[in-house]
Amino acid sequence: MTKQRGFTLVEMLAVIAVGSVLLVLATSVVQRAMKLNSQWRTHADVTRALTRLSHDLRRDAHEANGVTVTQEPGEIQFSLPDGQTVRYTIADDEIVRVLEIPGQQSQREYYKKPVEYQATMTSLSSPERIDLQITRDLKTSGVPPRTVMHVEAQVGRLLRLTQTKEPTP
């Protein structure tokens, strides 16, 4: 009986085929894990930014004594006491808040959002309110955009409360 040394061509081909399949499977699993990790990070960042936006928008609306909404480009401008103004502008990948204080440099704050998130601002009446809705287009036919955030803030709420607390003459 002759002792076999090395591998036959068929064995080599079989090993290469199995190895290739395993490599492809492992690569796709790693890629999927990396994609999932990236999605998690984006989701967390967007959630944080939107929570901050919701909080700031409510506070500005409550403190404001007037509001102007422009649809093109999407913009809300609040007039605050002491001549200050706050402007929220919707861009493709962010919403910008600009605080203008007379005699001082304006302060900017950015709320990042993915491009597929659509923001719409509208003004509502009785009582005067600001409506900010952010939806996500899932890009699937027949599926409507998914609501991600919906804030309805009352304009001048704090001002009204302060006025009621002032003693009547």
Added chain:
Amino acid sequence: MLPMRNATRNGLMMTELIVAATLLMTALSLVVTLSFRTGKLWQESRHYKLAVEELTNQLERLTILDETELDAALGELAVSEKMQTALPNPRLSGTKIVDADVTRVMLEIEWDRVGKSEPLTLVGWLAPTVEEQP
């Protein structure tokens, strides 16, 4: 009989194959379950956030009304149009609670969730009118 040293092995034992297959299947089922669970968790947290926003929006509107207007508003209380499509089967209810000197509004929202969950509750105090000021 003593075991042979340097014996060549051709192929694998059935036990080894079964163990490998079991490990592979367990790992796969874990990954699939985790993926589904992650998706569900995302959806639940999104629904919860939207429900809190809905209650906040409704309370902002209700807490500036006077007591008479509040009764009427509570009678007509309904989930906003946007939330009706965003949350699965949402139900909103409101109660006026009159304490010794203040009036509160308690809003509760429920929607279809997996498992038994308590409704989400938010309470707001009515803004005092000028006459109520000391």
